[in-house]
Amino acid sequence: MLRGLFMDGSEHLVIDEIEQKELQDNQIRIHSEFSAIKHGTDLHILSGKSPFQNMTFDTNLRLFVEAPEAGLQHSGKRPFGNTTVGSVIEVGKSVTKFTVNDKVFTYGPIAEMLIVDEDNSYLEHLVSPMAATDALCMDPAFFAYGAIRDAGAKPGDNVIVSGMGAIGVFIIQFLKLSGCLNIIAVDPLEKRRDLAKQFGATAVLDPTQCDAAVETRSILDGKGADIAIEASGNYRALRDSLRCVQQNAKVVTVGYYKGKETDLALGQEWHHNQLTLISSLPVWGNPMRDYPLWNESRVRQTLIEMFKRKMISSENVVDPVVTFEEAPEAIMNVYRNPSESNKLGVIYPNNVEAQ
Structure with missing residues (x-):
């Protein structure tokens, strides 16, 4: 049987x-x-x-x-x-x-x-x-890769990432490969923060023990991050992401949010700092944002090659x-x-x- x-x-x-x-x-x-x-x-x-x-x-x-x-x-x-x-x-x-x-x-x-x-x-x-x-x-790496491309992370950028599950730690790896200057990982679990440091996070924060937005500005000499990527699917983490970035910054979501409860306060930093909120989901009939140069098949084959070359782990x-x-x-x-x-x-x- x-x-x-x-x-x-x-x-x-x-x-x-x-x-x-x-x-x-x-x-x-x-x-x-x-x-x-x-x-x-x-x-x-x-x-x-x-x-x-x-x-x-x-x-x-x-x-x-x-x-x-x-x-x-x-x-x-x-x-x-x-x-x-x-x-x-x-x-x-x-x-x-x-x-x-x-x-x-x-x-x-x-x-x-x-x-x-x-x-x-x-x-x-x-x-x-x-x-x-x-x-x-391959699955978490695929969604992490899509989030990085949607975020447009470039060498020298300062990026904060919330949620150090499998998707989050691959985002950290891709940000390191992209040459980002400061990579801040946020997660309430010590085990996951340690994994983020293993893969290249330059700083880690426990959101239950600090105000992540204030700590981010302390790390970045008084400025918010250029990009926030929210990978936990937690509404409170999304609210914190909106607070952790500077004016005209991007906030990219890759988490799957559930329920109708929300801690979002869109009249605050979201409105006053003129932020751009991007949903990253290159499935469900959604093409990659740089299609046709990139599509799902090309991303998958690229990830396989990156694993083989030990560029990601x-x-x-x-x-x-x-x-x-x-x-x-x-x-x-x-x-x-x-x-x-x-x-x-x-x-x-x-x-x-x-x-």
């Missing part, structure tokens, strides 16, 4: 049997070895506060519209997880790009076995020196790593206490050395 991880209601995860389907001619079967969750989106949906609970996003109107039946997509069992690394164990008759024993990675749920179409644009070979943890971090980002059997409880622990994790990884009993 093959099993997968499912969400079967708000704030509840279970391991259950998965349907064993016949392999089609254009598909490959993958023996899963290492998987990860997407902390922002997956935990957002787990909370039951996703806008998709009672609304749907009309891709023609580009609007969320009321749709009570939309919640049905979250009823019953829903596969849970984001990215999986594994080995090809079977290929369909018409498959030409992959062979048995190839190491691959793809978007996919946490499950002991996956079936993926050969032409799936997210299915890639995992080739040394790219590590399995690098593959699991996933070292210590995938943490903790738990077994498949431990996953439901471990993920709920992370959901209730974010300090327990940066990006949770899952290994399988059939290959506990996958990491």
